[in-house]
Amino acid sequence: MLGLMMDQPLLISDLIRHADRHHGDTEIVSKTVEDGSVHRYTYREAHGRARRLAKALGGLGVQTGDRVATLAWNGYRHFEIYYAVAGSGGVIHTINPRLFPEQIAYIANHAEDRVLCFDINLAPLVEKLAPMLKTVKAYVAMCARAAMPKASIPGLHCYEELLEAQDGRYDWPSFDERTAACLCYTSGTTGNPKGALYSHRSTMLHAYAAALPDALNLSARDVILPVVPMFHVNAWGLPYSCAAMGAKVVFPGQHLDGKSLHTLFEQEGVTMSAGVPTVWLGLLATMKEQKLKFSTLRAVVIGGSAAPPAMIRTFQEEYGVQVLHAWGMTEMSPLGTVCTFKAKHAKWGKEDRYALQNKIGRVLFGVDTRIVDENGKELPRDGKAFGDLQVRGPWIVSGYFKGEGGDPLKKDAAGEAWFPTGDVVTIDPDGYIQITDRSKDVIKSGGEWISSIDLENIAVAHPAVQEAAVIGVRHPKWDERPIVVVVRKAGQELSREDLLKFYEGKIAKWWMPEDVVFVNELPHTATGKLSKLTLRQQMKDYQLPG
């Protein structure tokens, strides 16, 4: 027997319609790409323009299910494209303009994008891309006629002219809420990029969950500045959650240096912002250097990679800004956890509270987690056992676009499907998760796991160590044993025995590295991350001592 409730699908168009009807006068402010000036309008105007754009895209031949790509920074036109494309039944495919042109071409061809919208300062990139793109029929420069780039791009249209040619008469269509809405590719370290294809349903449920008090805590009293790019997992869903909550949005455009951000924060009364640690490092350096303060900022979300403990402390103690340490994945829309306190923690001491904030937090309602050992057996949630983190929930992928990479899911004994995150973690009895390692980096010794990250953190705490990487090497008895590969600080002395001595008392005996190998430098990826894959290849002929 079914309930007798209105059968209303969860559609992205309802977000912007809601914002128009109930928060029509609330502002969307953008630092423009054209000249750095500030553009200012309301949800009501954004809705009107999004409807005109939806009509214009129809005129360019975009049909239900067609992909419309963007190469764009955070701004109001990008926001309009989000709603126009998904709202009309298309799929918005946001592409990171910082990828190599060959990667972009691969992704756009794999996605079979029909239209590509781009910010005008990316025109040279698009000019280079155009000959490689096999399916794009129209290019849209996101500007007015006067600013149109003088680039040799076939089928080039002017965004504002497209809108001007349309009247505002457009009703958002209704359809199955499981319809695809957004496409984001992950750039895995191995294999081809894989596309996560979000639905209207998953996006809407994520929008609800992300706004909850124990997640990002968003309301109509907030002014939100998403530093995280709109090409990076939908700016962590903020363009959706903000519309749902009627929060004022401030789009920072292209310049994310500390001074530009601080000025915008103060001018627009920003209460909450979200970005990766690198951005906050820059901001905090400027703040300190120029002795600046925040007048309205109450919280920052730090995600993308682990929030450094000192950064959490600086925000909270020096600036009175609450840090929300968050974790997610492209495959998770992206939010999985946010680190907020429970009632019991009010009684905890300051240092214990900071220790908790270094964890990635606990799940948003809707996401479930479990940790499993190598055989898929669930491990206890005791804060000690660590294993592969698996997740499930309505905004987590069931597979990748066009079946790329095969079926990623693992079934449990009850037949429920889980997505393996590739992280090795502990979960404490209160549900707080600590990342211990990446699955591919964890060292399996005698049937037990050793965290390479823990061992690296100890090594770099030694005053003579500049950088360290811990990897597992084959061992006849224990399968794998850890070794530390170390770059000494210039002019410092450090022996194998010195460093091993330094580990004593800090770890269980069986975690003790078998050897220390000194090198002049460690391999890194293009984005500056330590590349253990390359390191393992470099060390493939290494023999354990004895």
Added chain:
Amino acid sequence: MLGLMMDQPLLISDLIRHADRHHGDTEIVSKTVEDGSVHRYTYREAHGRARRLAKALGGLGVQTGDRVATLAWNGYRHFEIYYAVAGSGGVIHTINPRLFPEQIAYIANHAEDRVLCFDINLAPLVEKLAPMLKTVKAYVAMCARAAMPKASIPGLHCYEELLEAQDGRYDWPSFDERTAACLCYTSGTTGNPKGALYSHRSTMLHAYAAALPDALNLSARDVILPVVPMFHVNAWGLPYSCAAMGAKVVFPGQHLDGKSLHTLFEQEGVTMSAGVPTVWLGLLATMKEQKLKFSTLRAVVIGGSAAPPAMIRTFQEEYGVQVLHAWGMTEMSPLGTVCTFKAKHAKWGKEDRYALQNKIGRVLFGVDTRIVDENGKELPRDGKAFGDLQVRGPWIVSGYFKGEGGDPLKKDAAGEAWFPTGDVVTIDPDGYIQITDRSKDVIKSGGEWISSIDLENIAVAHPAVQEAAVIGVRHPKWDERPIVVVVRKAGQELSREDLLKFYEGKIAKWWMPEDVVFVNELPHTATGKLSKLTLRQQMKDYQLPG
């Protein structure tokens, strides 16, 4: 093209499973009906017992879709029944024990309840009801063996014995999220009671929306005491939202007097509570009389009927407790609006902010509203035009159980279906709604509407008026014209002319009542509300002067 996201239905069992897995140690505290003692356990234990109960109900013959009724106060066993019944695919039908036995029998027979669970102090009522109930096969007394009532009730079972007979091995089934989960009857002033049949989907979406910062703002840092009964529209959804957020819950049992509530608030560290104005009147009287303070309470939700302006002020100014003025209906699961501020209101003066708080607020994301005139034409959202309030959204009924009362929905020009609330309201450009009248009470004069409530409020502001009711009477030219029916205060003089003079300058000229009729008393309903239906019948032979 569908998205590639996990196809996971929104099921009520996931709420208690989530609370167990991620907030397992968080407490549920109950003042028991048996002896007023305090019972204390955790979400983990509640989940274990709910699963055993689900198995036990299966043993009593409850099958998918079967209705299980409750006659019970707010307590942990009632909470377990919520989850056991809905989680296992049944429908929980909560009945108000304060209705007349004949009304209860009508409702239970209409619902075709299979099992009836009751708190033991309601055993005399159940004994009286049993012969009238045609479909109930089993009665469950919510107590341990020792407390079993000595009542003549056929097929009587002991709750704790049922649980003890089961092991904990039970996996919640998975099914279509649109499956019926809960049934609540509305007691309309005319016609038979009508059942609102909620689904798992509607309940889960409501649980998300109700917890948002602009709704009830619930988190794992909260301790929530629902004064609003669990037999009254699922205690406004709190038993669901609290489990979703991992908030500690305090169930007050049967005694809702000021002293009992204040003691529980202080003992358990309650941060938020929710109830009707009558309850808060009692609490505030006790607070004042005994010079008490709140140590932990941060907010109260006031709903069910309009929050009196003085009550809002007292809570906020004397006790530092934020008032959340809320509005909803059984047909809306029930939350429709909550009165929270927007960013712009931070700059408003105190009196303007209070004036705003007297409104019922703005919609939760998921609910849409519109106001229409008599012909169904949408009226502007300008804070001035008033018309019939219609609502739509995924937790609003599309009809009543077994088709009672026919199709309640109205279609708009675009073919979208709206539920008419029966309230006459204004909506301002920021979305804040003010209730002006009930549809059936509004006076239609010369094609325009006059608010009977506004005219009554002015009359009762006169020092010589004890009570007043305004109704429309037939008028040959204007269709209807308002008259005031007044009860004078004992020993006070008041003439027709005095009162009409009192209206001058306070209303538009065409709103001026045509006449004043003095009576010794006004008719009231069983629950103490003014009965305009009866008054209109009493006045049916009344002739306008002139």
